[in-house]
Amino acid sequence: MTVRKIFIAGAGNVGSAAAAFMATKQLGNIHLYDILEDFAVGQAMDINQSLPYWRSDSKVTGCRSLGEMEGADVVVITAGGKRAEGMTRLDLLYQNLDIMYEIGEMVMTLAPDAFVHVTSNPVDVLTWALKERWPKMKVTGLGCALDAMRFRFFLAEHLNVSREAVNCTVIGTHDDNMIPLVNRADVGGTPVKEHLSPDDEDRLVTLVKHGGGDIVKRLKTRSGFFAAATKVTQIVESHLHNKQHIFPLSVLVNGEYGYSDMALSLPVSIGERGAHKVFEFDLSDEERILLDVCADSMRKVIAEIRERA
Numbered sequence: 001m002t003v004r005k006i007f008i009a010g011a012g013n014v015g016s017a018a019a020a021f022m023a024t025k026q027l028g029n030i031h032l033y034d035i036l037e038d039f040a041v042g043q044a045m046d047i048n049q050s051l052p053y054w055r056s057d058s059k060v061t062g063c064r065s066l067g068e069m070e071g072a073d074v075v076v077i078t079a080g081g082k083r084a085e086g087m088t089r090l091d092l093l094y095q096n097l098d099i100m101y102e103i104g105e106m107v108m109t110l111a112p113d114a115f116v117h118v119t120s121n122p123v124d125v126l127t128w129a130l131k132e133r134w135p136k137m138k139v140t141g142l143g144c145a146l147d148a149m150r151f152r153f154f155l156a157e158h159l160n161v162s163r164e165a166v167n168c169t170v171i172g173t174h175d176d177n178m179i180p181l182v183n184r185a186d187v188g189g190t191p192v193k194e195h196l197s198p199d200d201e202d203r204l205v206t207l208v209k210h211g212g213g214d215i216v217k218r219l220k221t222r223s224g225f226f227a228a229a230t231k232v233t234q235i236v237e238s239h240l241h242n243k244q245h246i247f248p249l250s251v252l253v254n255g256e257y258g259y260s261d262m263a264l265s266l267p268v269s270i271g272e273r274g275a276h277k278v279f280e281f282d283l284s285d286e287e288r289i290l291l292d293v294c295a296d297s298m299r300k301v302i303a304e305i306r307e308r309a
């Protein structure tokens, strides 16, 4: 069997945990790159030395240049800076945007057919930026997929059922405007709504929306990464094994819900060609208003980026 090549740009928390998870699942050989060269090499050494326990023969290589992505089947982008003192959200956006363009250029030169998956924030905007510059790039962003997994976790805890008994999703944008779709969630095939009081519902939606922030509050200078890396691993697996799992990922919209020229997090199936099909809901008036808020805010950011160019 051909061993697939997975290149991960950014060997920080999400990148290195994703490399470890993918290696334990033997999804391919993993090439880990970071702007801090020795850091990626050290992370790769550490992961490799854990693999005998997992009975995995995947090889993890620490890379010293982006050039080592040549011929990759998958490129995961977790590279990015953090907000330093005095930096606005927009400053961080521009910093990460420049990193995306630098990596995107290399992808289109060295691995143009690769399935590209972005986690760097703001993920919906960065996914749009890559797709707008290189329309042929097979790119998706993590979007609300992690939020949807958190939603599932919180619902299962509240209902005291197996996490597998719950189906739910979150759409919109991976920020404060995200929309956990309570009305569409089900437990064992019955609507979750039937088991929740309005107070429960408010509390659970708040837990999902604050899920990332609640972790950062405790970790102080770091953010959560186990759950994000798990989700990235599942998405890459769905691509490599053509599983057609459905995740609410950042995708370029092309008329869905009447929107275009932006990326939104919507349920999409992931298989060998990357994003195969976006699944649309028949939105209620209330859901439509919330999605409009996400789209309006995305439109504003895109206008600012275009003004800067």
Ligand SMILES: NC(=O)c1ccc[n+]([C@@H]2O[C@H](COP(=O)([O-])OP(=O)(O)OC[C@H]3O[C@@H](n4cnc5c(N)ncnc54)[C@H](O)[C@@H]3O)[C@@H](O)[C@H]2O)c1
Residues within 6 Å of the ligand: 009, 010, 011, 012, 013, 014, 015, 033, 034, 035, 036, 078, 079, 080, 081, 082, 099, 119, 120, 121, 123, 142, 143, 146, 147, 174, 223, 224, 225, 228
């Ligand atoms: N969408 C989501 O649900 C979600 C969840 C978790 C994290 N994230 C985002 O994913 C990104 C990674 O998170 P993390 O916790 O791993 O951060 P981290 O700070 O631990 O890792 C980022 C890494 O990127 C590296 N880097 C910076 N510039 C680079 C460049 N030009 N080329 C290569 N590497 C570069 C840094 O040296 C660092 O090691 C962040 O933007 C974070 O906000 C998104």
